[in-house]
Amino acid sequence: NQRYALIDLCLNPPRMKKCPTESSRHELLQCLLQSDGATPLACDLSKFSLSGVREQWWVASSRLPSSPASAITAARTLLESTCKTILEECRQIPDDSGNLHKLFKQVCVTLDLKTGRDMPKSVNEVMSGLISLANGLAAISNEAGDRHGKAEGLRLENVTVASLFVHAAGIAAFFLTQVHFDRKYIQ
16 A cells, blocks of 8 residues: 555645656656656656545545436546546557446456466355446446436436445456556566
8 A cells, every 4th residue: 555655645746845757757767666666667647646546436426426327427437537548559440339247357457366166166156246247336326327418207306326336346446446556666
């Protein structure tokens, strides 16, 4: 967690009077990553950060009390934009069909997040759960989110249910981002 926090500080420093210069932060990032075995040549800056994911997660959760449907939409957007950004940084063309399940599976393949006989049962269960989360989030955002502007249909008023989806999407986005950074900076 400290390594992720330092990477975040180097990539997206807070606004402060005596903030290190961009070149100093880049140098610090190189030193930090070299301690993990990354060469300076592998140290290209990311388009997004763990703090950015946390920020968007907070935006989604802040909508819960006033509009559970809006929170669901923000959660889906968080997961979709995280997946698309990772794919673009990995030089992959993101699935643009609007199918969150396909997009999520594409990211799992790109990040080499495998399931199957070669993996421990517990890892398979968690990865299957993440895939189920993407499917469930897509379904509920289509049915009850506010992105389609349906005149009639399911209205989500239950903050607890919306909260489950918001926080599960936040955890999934954060996990994918951590795996992406680990692959990018440590390999």
